[in-house]
Amino acid sequence: IQTLAQLTPPPRRHPRAEAAADAATSPRGATMVTSTKKTKKSGDNINNKLQLVMKSGKYTLGYKTVLRTLRNSKAKLVILANNCPPLRKSEIEYYAMLAKITVHHYHGNNVDLGTACGKYFRVCCLSIIDPGDSDIINATPAGQ
Amino acid sequence: EHAKMVKFLKTGKAVILLQGRFAGRKAVIVRVFEEGTRDRPYGHCLVAGLAKYPKKVIRKDSAKKTAKKSRVKCFLKLVNFTHIMPTRYTLDVDFKDVASGGPDALATRDKKVASCKAAKARLEERFKTGKNRWFFTKLRF
Numbered sequence: 001i002q003t004l005a006q007l008t009p010p011p012r013r014h015p016r017a018e019a020a021a022d023a024a025t026s027p028r029g030a031t032m033v034t035s036t037k038k039t040k041k042s043g044d045n046i047n048n049k050l051q052l053v054m055k056s057g058k059y060t061l062g063y064k065t066v067l068r069t070l071r072n073s074k075a076k077l078v079i080l081a082n083n084c085p086p087l088r089k090s091e092i093e094y095y096a097m098l099a100k101i102t103v104h105h106y107h108g109n110n111v112d113l114g115t116a117c118g119k120y121f122r123v124c125c126l127s128i129i130d131p132g133d134s135d136i137i138n139a140t141p142a143g144q
Numbered sequence: 145e146h147a148k149m150v151k152f153l154k155t156g157k158a159v160i161l162l163q164g165r166f167a168g169r170k171a172v173i174v175r176v177f178e179e180g181t182r183d184r185p186y187g188h189c190l191v192a193g194l195a196k197y198p199k200k201v202i203r204k205d206s207a208k209k210t211a212k213k214s215r216v217k218c219f220l221k222l223v224n225f226t227h228i229m230p231t232r233y234t235l236d237v238d239f240k241d242v243a244s245g246g247p248d249a250l251a252t253r254d255k256k257v258a259s260c261k262a263a264k265a266r267l268e269e270r271f272k273t274g275k276n277r278w279f280f281t282k283l284r285f
Contacts, residue, residue, distance in 0.1 A: 064226075071225050072178070072187065073151050091229075098152040098230055 046106065047116045049136035050079075054118050057132030061117065063088060066127040070095040075127040076137050078103045081110040084124050092125060104140045153225060158233040158279055159191060166219060169193045170279055171228070172235045174220075174263075187225045190250075192239060192263040195219045197282045198271050214271055216280075218264035220250060235276050237266050 053059055060069055069075035070092070078096055080089055080103060096103045106113050110122040117123055131137050153159075157173045171193025180186045196217035201210050239262075250256045271280050 067226070071153060095230070098150070098232060100150045 045139065046104070046136070049134045049139060050116050051118065052134035053128055053131055053136055055132070057128060057134060058130035059117075059126055059128045061119070061123045061126045063092075063125055066092060066125045067095060069127045069129060070099050070101065073099050073101075074129050075099070075101050076131065077101065077128045077140065078125065079106050079113065079128070080104070080125045081106050081108060081113045081123065083109040088124070102140060152230055153187075153189065155239075156234045156236045158231050158235050158276075159228040160231060160283060161191070161193065161221075161223060161227065162229055163227040164221075164223070166193060166195065166221065168283055168285060169195065169219075170283060171219075171221070171223075172237060172239075172279075174239045177222075184222065184224075188222055189225065189228070190220065190222055191228070192267070193219050193221065194267065194280070198268075198280055214268065216264060216267050216271065218260050218267055220256060220260050220263060222250060233276070233278055235270070235279050237270050239263060239266060 060066065066075070066078060070078070075096075078092060078101060080092060082105060084092075093103050106116075108116070110124040113126070114121050114123040117126065128136065153173065153176060155173050155175060159171055159173060161167055161169050161171055171191035173189045174192050175190040177184070177188050177190075180188060194216050196215075198216050199213040201213045205213065250259070270276060
């Protein structure tokens with residue numbers, strides 16, 4: 001006689017969800033679910049969203065304009081490259097803290113961020129004023 | 145959708161000047177000119193700051209010494225937003241007679257002196273209450 005437990009197969013978990021759950025319960029998993037296993041996908045995601053913003057939205061590139069948009073609260077999201085000088089990074093984070101604007105730390109240096117924006121120059125920090133068709137603002141809520 | 149864009153450069157915000165003669169000094173925003181004026185077509189604000197911070201008062205100072213040490217020297221300045229560093233502190237001091245003058249509080253020399261004296265009186269009385277201690281300590285750099 002087979003029991004019900006034997007008859008019903010175990011619920012099939014998506015391999016990525018499994019990996020994420022493993023990462024979450026691993027002893028090192030004090031971090032959020034977006035650990036190393038999932039970073040590749042969300043890295044692509046940010047690039048795609050950024051591409052869409054470049055095409056359809058309003059943005060500014062560069063430290064001076066980022067501060068300006070933070071000051072007059074026009075910015076909705078600020079993205080920093082990972083090789084941004086630490087003083088500049090903390091300054092922008094402080095302004096964003098005062099203005100309650102999220103800062104996203106891009107997984108890549110300024111060369112990569114420039115490429116992601118479709119530009120042929122380096123971009124250390126950029127601010128998105130109007131996302132256009134993209135949902136980049138909602139996709140990175142508290143995302144650091 | 146979080147459309148919470150907070151303006152933080154408002155009257156009462158404590159800021160630090162970054163450029164000019166008063167670089168490194170703490171100041172309070174008295175009045176904000178968001179869109180600028182014809183003479184200054186950029187966002188700027190009128191700040192009242194401490195040219196000379198009050199000295200450290202210790203318990204065994206006599207009353208005369210305490211009074212002397214608690215004096216501040218104030219300055220009023222129209223300064224561009226890019227030349228100030230906002231902080232998370234605020235200083236809600238009533239600067240009404242300073243701000244009411246507006247742009248022309250700094251127009252003529254004697255008006256500026258009068259406004260400065262008023263601001264100095266306000267700041268001194270705030271220092272004596274012992275509140276906003278961060279504002280009245282010198283920024284070491």
